[in-house]
Amino acid sequence: MNRRQFTITTACGLAGLATACGRKNEVIDIHQHLSYSGRNDVDFLKHQETMSITRSVLLPAASQLTMFSTHLGKSNGLAAGVSVTEAAATYAKNHPGKFVYFCNEVPDKEDAVATMEGWLKKGAVGIGELKFNMPCDADPMIRIFELANEYAVPVLIHFEHEMYNLGFERFHKVLERFPKVNFIGHAQTWWGNIDANHDQSVMYPKGKVTPGGLTDRYLADYPNMYADLSAGSGRNALARDPEHAVAFIERHQDKLCLGTDCSDIVGIGEACSGSQQIANLKQFSPSTKIQRKIFSQNARRIIRFA
Ligand SMILES: [Zn+2]
Ligand SMILES: [Zn+2]
Numbered sequence: 001m002n003r004r005q006f007t008i009t010t011a012c013g014l015a016g017l018a019t020a021c022g023r024k025n026e027v028i029d030i031h032q033h034l035s036y037s038g039r040n041d042v043d044f045l046k047h048q049e050t051m052s053i054t055r056s057v058l059l060p061a062a063s064q065l066t067m068f069s070t071h072l073g074k075s076n077g078l079a080a081g082v083s084v085t086e087a088a089a090t091y092a093k094n095h096p097g098k099f100v101y102f103c104n105e106v107p108d109k110e111d112a113v114a115t116m117e118g119w120l121k122k123g124a125v126g127i128g129e130l131k132f133n134m135p136c137d138a139d140p141m142i143r144i145f146e147l148a149n150e151y152a153v154p155v156l157i158h159f160e161h162e163m164y165n166l167g168f169e170r171f172h173k174v175l176e177r178f179p180k181v182n183f184i185g186h187a188q189t190w191w192g193n194i195d196a197n198h199d200q201s202v203m204y205p206k207g208k209v210t211p212g213g214l215t216d217r218y219l220a221d222y223p224n225m226y227a228d229l230s231a232g233s234g235r236n237a238l239a240r241d242p243e244h245a246v247a248f249i250e251r252h253q254d255k256l257c258l259g260t261d262c263s264d265i266v267g268i269g270e271a272c273s274g275s276q277q278i279a280n281l282k283q284f285s286p287s288t289k290i291q292r293k294i295f296s297q298n299a300r301r302i303i304r305f306a
Contacts, residue, residue, distance in 0.1 A: 047272075061076065124153070133166075192237075
C-alpha cells in the first residue's frame, strides 16, 4: 500500500468522509419491483445495470386478497403482478450491497401490522408502496404509520385520485401527527398537485405549472415529506414545464429522490421512463451538487442502506 492509498483508506474509515470515498457516482433507485408485469429477475437485473443504478429499493406487493381495499382483488400485486415481501427479502439477501427491501401488507388485513413488524425485524428498511383503496388517513393506515414511527422507517405512498390513498388534501394532518416518520409521495395525484391549478381528474397534466400546489406546499412546509420522482407521473411533472422543473428542483433539492418504477426490460430509450427521468434530472438539476443529492444523498438520509 503506498502512502496515497493509506491516506484514502484512513480517511474512508471516518464515517463523515464516506461520501467523498466511493459514493460520488452512486445512483440509488428508490422505486422498483420484482415480477413487474411479468418481467423476470434476470431482465430486471440487466435493466437496473443498463440504467447505471448502483443500489435499488425493492417495493413488494401485499397478500392477494379480495377486499374492498384491493378493488376486490383487481389491485392485488400493486395492480401489476408484483411479488410479495418474501420474494423481495430473498432477492435482497442474494444481492448484498445492491438491493434493500421494504415490506407491505393490505392495511385492513387483520394481522397487517404484526406481519409488517415481523419483516421490519428481519431487515426490511421501509413500508410500501402503499397502494390501496382507502383514505390516506383511515384507521388501518394510522396503525401502519404508528409502526413506522416505532421502527423509524419511511413510508412510500401511491396517491391516485379516487383510486388509491384518497383524501390527499388532508394528508398534512398525517404529516403533523407523525413528525418523525418520513413519508415519500408518489404517483399521479402526488405529481399533479405540484400545480396550484391542478384538475384532480387529470392524471398526466400538460403545460405550464403554477407553483404553490398542495405537493409544493407539503414539501416546503413539512420536513418529513419527501418526493419519489419515479414513473410516468414523475417524468411528466418535470418534462411538462422545463423552466418550472429547474426552479422546483432548486427549492426542493433536499427532498427529491430518484426512483424509476418502470417495467420495461431495455433500461434505455423512450420505452424506459426511468432512464428518461435520469436524463431529465441531469438536464434540469441546477448543479452537480444538487444532482448528487437527488441521485443518492437524500435517499441515504431517510433509508438505511447496509
Ligand atoms: Zn411502483
Ligand atoms: Zn425502465
